[in-house]
Amino acid sequence: MKKREFLGIGIFFIVTGLFMLAIGYFYISSNDYWELKENGALADGRVVKYQLSDKDDNGLQFLFLPFAYIAYQTIEINDYWVTVEFIDASGDTHRFRNDFVLSSSQKSLKSGLKVYYDSQNPSRAIVYDFFYFYGVPLVLTLLGIFMVFMGYVAVKS
Numbered sequence: 001m002k003k004r005e006f007l008g009i010g011i012f013f014i015v016t017g018l019f020m021l022a023i024g025y026f027y028i029s030s031n032d033y034w035e036l037k038e039n040g041a042l043a044d045g046r047v048v049k050y051q052l053s054d055k056d057d058n059g060l061q062f063l064f065l066p067f068a069y070i071a072y073q074t075i076e077i078n079d080y081w082v083t084v085e086f087i088d089a090s091g092d093t094h095r096f097r098n099d100f101v102l103s104s105s106q107k108s109l110k111s112g113l114k115v116y117y118d119s120q121n122p123s124r125a126i127v128y129d130f131f132y133f134y135g136v137p138l139v140l141t142l143l144g145i146f147m148v149f150m151g152y153v154a155v156k157s
Helices: 003-029 032-039 066-074 130-156
Strands: 041-052 079-087 093-097 111-117 125-127
Touching: 003 130, 032 111, 032 125, 079 111, 079 125
Parallel strands: none
Antiparallel strands: 041 079, 041 111, 079 093, 111 125
């Protein structure tokens, strides 16, 4: 390949990598989890209701990962929105619909959920899930760094 072609590929990789890093940062900064974990209270929760989700409801989670969206559309997987119940520090019971879906393999999970909630407004709550909060941003960050690095190598060659 000519040096000029490597330059174009390198710039493409750098821009794509920076875009992935920006998405990872946006994902972390727009998530209520971090604020609730730092300033909220922790309670044990349990699933009280499963509702079969419409694939259109959760399709936006694959907006930036087209290959995963295509795979998701071609494999029949039943996903469930869950309603979670927890008891706050004052003894009041609260219910909320979780923002992410559980796959059919996780449906057996009924109790023992960590729920972070706002002690001033307990209806603002979220279930802790390691992959949802750390996995997605970590994958985006690592891919972004890799893409920027590969772009740098292509530009310098």
